[in-house]
Amino acid sequence: MKTARHPDDLVAMIPDGAVLMIGGFLGVGSPHRLIQGLVSAGRKGLTLIANDTHHPGLGIGKLIDAGVVKRLIASHIGTNPETQRQMTAGELEIELVPQGTLAERIRAGGYGLGGVLTKTGVGTIVEKGKPTIEIDGETWLVEKPLRADFALISARQADYFGNLTYELTAQNFNPVMAMAAATVIVEADEIVAVGMIPPDSVRTPGILVDYLLEHPA
Amino acid sequence: MKTARHPDDLVAMIPDGAVLMIGGFLGVGSPHRLIQGLVSAGRKGLTLIANDTHHPGLGIGKLIDAGVVKRLIASHIGTNPETQRQMTAGELEIELVPQGTLAERIRAGGYGLGGVLTKTGVGTIVEKGKPTIEIDGETWLVEKPLRADFALISARQADYFGNLTYELTAQNFNPVMAMAAATVIVEADEIVAVGMIPPDSVRTPGILVDYLLEHPA
């Protein structure tokens, strides 16, 4: 059972230098109040794993604006000129990862797999410095698992076990990130009593979730 | 759009010697009418990929009884003495695969991955004849993808796009098998109009499904 917590209490658990996964795709399905909490708390030196950095002033873009991210692993930064500026200025170290590979690497981290064998990136600059393996005459790129200290997850509904549902394109990276972090913190649109989410509707089982964000007073 | 078909028409598509995936765990979530159709049609020389062979006279056990399976890839045959008898007598070639590895190998086949890097089986007889790979000082077993000519899937609901839902422990291998076969045939408890399954309830998107089994007259 989890009790819903104040955002300050949750953000206080996240130290400077932590490795974070944050769900969302251009802000849809991102945990916006937790992100705001991180900015307000003045964290620094974070490593961030996320699909994108949205736009300046919005969602994950706020973390970039505030300069709290030291290292970023993402698939797309084209919507955020500030991210590109910090990269060019050498203030932000960025690893660009194909979106499907990013999802699979996070999954591998959460599923106990040693890596991902993919064709994506073979023969391109993405391959640089990575091992390849030949299987039955075909070459595959070996991409390593990703794990995080914390995953900040956005959900449609949570129950007090931590069972989660997601809505439409707000799902994206949230379920897979909930598998791959030591501590999982959830910001849900709604928190319901245990038993209100039918077993077949649960997309993330509550056992993966550590903390729920309380609703605004 | 798919129209529901008579079982004879569907079974007629499956030739002798085909590679089949069939969903289910001890019969729960198996497509029982399609299985009966295969037995009645007198198929032979099939390769079957399934979790288990249930019991003699039940579900997938009927295919074993009828001697239509030449090769079996499964994780557990302990509930079916006839499967073990045929194996011992050399009538049935069996590859035993750890259940989690079986699920991941099928997923790799459907997801375009080159294989699965797992700890399961390392140092055991499961490793025999298979490549291993060392990553950051740890040894991982490389397990190859599995694909099939046909997947026979059991679902709770289908719509005429082929979108599927599953119920409770009847889900098991069905969704992953629906990704990994050239032709996917679905036996659903219920077929509903397009639009009746909310997008967030769909567990297998209809684009993966080729044929629906009509309901008994």
Place this chain on the structure above:
Amino acid sequence: MSMNAKELIARRVANEVRPDSLVNLGIGLPTLVVSYIPRGAPVLLVTENGLIGVGPRPPHGMENPDLIDAGGGFIMAIPGAASLDSTATFGLIRGGHVDLTVLGGLQVDARGRLANWMIPGRLVPGMGGAMDLVTGAKRVIVAMIHTAKGTPKIVEECALPLTSVRPVSLVVTEMAVIEPTAEGLVLRERAPGVSVADVVGATAAKLIIPPTVPEFALS
């Protein structure tokens, strides 16, 4: 780069869309294709951020904040739509379950290889889903303006970083339809009013010219 050129490309690409197929359209020019898909060819559009069955933009005031396309614009969902998480979406893409992807291009080379995701030192947006799509979709069509301010974009060898070593299926520009084959780039069609010599003059890779090169059929 007139509106007419883009429309021409979109209309020609629309002819390549097969009924009952699962189609991904890239941001920008490729998105225009949706307007020209023949009515009799119901297709399902899939977006990288996790929806099969993308519908049109919603009327103002009817947006759903949890329902966007990969460009961040609000969309609707058609009846029969299905939500997917990122692993499932890219499982469909990488596993060969997407029938067609239409993407923009910066360069295509003589082997049919596409570069479309970065200009080192100038534009580094990241590859997003492009590498997965070009590597995994059943058919890949590049929809692009033939030249960049007069400089050919179809070249012997891409100077820009490749998106994938897998050759694309077809290149459609406002001047020509070009098919990469094992023998090289074959000039299949030319746009209305464009001569074979025009195409050759605007292309920096060797083109194989068949005896007849018909004009585009447009949808």
Place this chain on the structure above:
Amino acid sequence: MSMNAKELIARRVANEVRPDSLVNLGIGLPTLVVSYIPRGAPVLLVTENGLIGVGPRPPHGMENPDLIDAGGGFIMAIPGAASLDSTATFGLIRGGHVDLTVLGGLQVDARGRLANWMIPGRLVPGMGGAMDLVTGAKRVIVAMIHTAKGTPKIVEECALPLTSVRPVSLVVTEMAVIEPTAEGLVLRERAPGVSVADVVGATAAKLIIPPTVPEFALS
């Protein structure tokens, strides 16, 4: 192999179950553990065929045909239960999200390695989920009768095929609690009325005997 021996094992194993943990119980003896888990320690039971939140057997006439455990028996689901497909279930198991698995054993060796899935030429049921569980669960407890018709099952080297090379966390029998460590098998506890000499006599692997070996505490 009296009923008392199995009950003794189940009661001792139940003490190892931590509150709020995700627990998998193998078929047979391990299933008995559920009856002895202290009321104050709410645990979630997960079954390999895809349910978190396994409840008790349903009353006769209230079975749900789509709701079984990994042994094929009808079960109920507790409020807050969640269904999973096979990839997700084994993702939990292999990814270290299952806190404890309790499994039966045929042999355990001096390095703590378990053999529990086949007797070549005699019993080849297949490993089912056992290899994944022993390799991936956070803690692995072997619950087994100490000997097989008088023959020790705790041996220097397993003669039977291993389930995993990863050592188990604890072995609980009706005679003893034994913990595999880097130094070897440590005799942690003995059953009520059983002496250290009794345990040593029924064990074919070297045991490390601490100065004091207390009797079981039972739940």
